Amino acid sequence: MPGDCAKKSRKWNTIAWQGVGLKVPRDWSMRRFDGDARKGSFALDDGELLRLQVAWEYVGKRVRFERLVERFLAKLKRRNRREKKEIECRRKVPDVKMPGREGECFELIGGSAHAGYAMLSRCKRCDRVVALQATFLPGEDREHAASELFGSLTDHSTSGMVRWAVFGLDFSVPERFAFGFSELRAGKISLGMVHRDLELIAVRVSLAELLTRDKGLDGWFREAFRKELKRYRPEVKSLSFKSHPAVEYRDGPGLVKQPRVRWRRRQGLLCRVWHCEASDKLYVAEFKGPLLSREEFEKFARSFRCH
Ligand SMILES: [Zn+2]
Ligand SMILES: [Zn+2]
Numbered sequence: 001m002p003g004d005c006a007k008k009s010r011k012w013n014t015i016a017w018q019g020v021g022l023k024v025p026r027d028w029s030m031r032r033f034d035g036d037a038r039k040g041s042f043a044l045d046d047g048e049l050l051r052l053q054v055a056w057e058y059v060g061k062r063v064r065f066e067r068l069v070e071r072f073l074a075k076l077k078r079r080n081r082r083e084k085k086e087i088e089c090r091r092k093v094p095d096v097k098m099p100g101r102e103g104e105c106f107e108l109i110g111g112s113a114h115a116g117y118a119m120l121s122r123c124k125r126c127d128r129v130v131a132l133q134a135t136f137l138p139g140e141d142r143e144h145a146a147s148e149l150f151g152s153l154t155d156h157s158t159s160g161m162v163r164w165a166v167f168g169l170d171f172s173v174p175e176r177f178a179f180g181f182s183e184l185r186a187g188k189i190s191l192g193m194v195h196r197d198l199e200l201i202a203v204r205v206s207l208a209e210l211l212t213r214d215k216g217l218d219g220w221f222r223e224a225f226r227k228e229l230k231r232y233r234p235e236v237k238s239l240s241f242k243s244h245p246a247v248e249y250r251d252g253p254g255l256v257k258q259p260r261v262r263w264r265r266r267q268g269l270l271c272r273v274w275h276c277e278a279s280d281k282l283y284v285a286e287f288k289g290p291l292l293s294r295e296e297f298e299k300f301a302r303s304f305r306c307h
Contacts, residue, residue, distance in 0.1 A: 016165040023152035056130045065102040072120045094147035117146035126156040169204040172303035203284035218247050221273045231256045246274035268292040278307035
């Protein structure tokens, strides 16, 4: 039934970090992350139990994929021995189609009532090697869930844009931008991406209706971003964006007088704030740089998936 299908897909969320994207059960969320786009890892939990571990690196084409599998299995074995677990590994389970990549899945049996699955993949286009290890509980449709999860892997940019998705904040940036900073708090998720002196900042804030009820969108933004706006006298424009009420702030680069250091160069600012009523969230797309590229900013702002 198509209804069933739609219901099922609503229970899954996209997580995307450093160019590695996956569809995961909705209650799994980011617990920790490490490294960068070249070599790194992240892990998701369901509030209690570690559910998914993801690690990536680039290994040149000279190393055969079979050799990578051997290394991967040896590492799993070492870790199990250390944790004193007796785990048997069944190869090629689940059977996942992986067009465009060399890959193999593994079922890890034993150890506890939790079922484990792992996958190793190397992309033929970008050479990125990704290792996944997922844990499912009794009663979950494990093998099916594992194959959905593993089959959803993406590991490189599309049309020059890299997708980031975490805690419902979902957007893309041009691939030359690297991770700069994150603020992952209940109620406010913020990620900053940098390239030389350019900065792209994405923000998602909960309780939108409540926060803007008295002061409006502009009032909320000026208060919440007071520190950020201190050095600017932006032009303000109201507009509709993604069919939501929005406000835009723009101020060119310039010089600001500062105590002691006298004059300091200030980046230009291009910033759009909108209220997504459907999800009751406020979104901010911010671009800072010595030259303001309207085109790049639009691409970034339009890439947000807000509802
Ligand atoms: Zn790839
Ligand atoms: Zn929306």
